[in-house]
Amino acid sequence: MDKINDLLLYLPVLLLSFTVHEFGHAWVAWKQGDDTAYRQGRVTLDPRSHIDPVGSILFPALAAMTGAPVLGWARPVPVTRSKFRDYKRGDILVSLAGVAMNGVLILAFTVMMAILFAALGSSPAAGSIGYIALDFAFRGILVNASLIVFNLLPVPPLDGSKVLYHFLPAAAAEAYRGLDRYGFLILWGLVLTNALTFMSPLLYGITMFFVGVASLAG
Numbered sequence: 614m615d616k617i618n619d620l621l622l623y624l625p626v627l628l629l630s631f632t633v634h635e636f637g638h639a640w641v642a643w644k645q646g647d648d649t650a651y652r653q654g655r656v657t658l659d660p661r662s663h664i665d666p667v668g669s670i671l672f673p674a675l676a677a678m679t680g681a682p683v684l685g686w687a688r689p690v691p692v693t694r695s696k697f698r699d700y701k702r703g704d705i706l707v708s709l710a711g712v713a714m715n716g717v718l719i720l721a722f723t724v725m726m727a728i729l730f731a732a733l734g735s736s737p738a739a740g741s742i743g744y745i746a747l748d749f750a751f752r753g754i755l756v757n758a759s760l761i762v763f764n765l766l767p768v769p770p771l772d773g774s775k776v777l778y779h780f781l782p783a784a785a786a787e788a789y790r791g792l793d794r795y796g797f798l799i800l801w802g803l804v805l806t807n808a809l810t811f812m813s814p815l816l817y818g819i820t821m822f823f824v825g826v827a828s829l830a831g
Contacts, residue, residue, distance in 0.1 A: 620677040622749055626756045627673055628660050630718060631687035634760060635663040637714035638690040638707055645703035647696040655690055663687045684804050701779050708775035712764050715757040722753035723823045723830075730831025751824065758819040762812055768803070770796040 639650035668686035697703025729747050737743035765773040769792040778786050803809050
């Protein structure tokens, strides 16, 4: 029952976070001169345009139910970099747009938590609507902090690698970007070998910082 409750809280947060992340990529690409995602209807906050049934729902659900490492994804936004008015600037801005939107969601969930603290106090009764709402906001902060830190890792094809690409010598940059085709295998290797466990204390620290801000504000 606890795993089902976790899933019912985490899944809506994941779907919202994935949707907003991909919308950020699509909207900034459009503003930088690339209409590829716009023509495919991706400049929208409609989850149906961004959610991958396997990566956004099935994999996270199975992970939540089995205790396996969570690795989810949405449908990648198509980008035609040659259409950017300024190639380097456009590519960097589009690459950072998704995590920037996750940052906006962290602030929104922090405000939500502050309002709840002000209305309910810091310790609502377990199982009450207020308690569930606070838990939802907490998970919202945690999930979006996770998406920011994870996506900024310099591992192709994550967003951090697309930024780092522009600061490497030309030959090294092309070889680096060529690793994109192996990205899924690299990421699964990192997850399965527990190479990403260093993220846990960082994510806990970030999440508790914003919980603290919400508590003080509330």
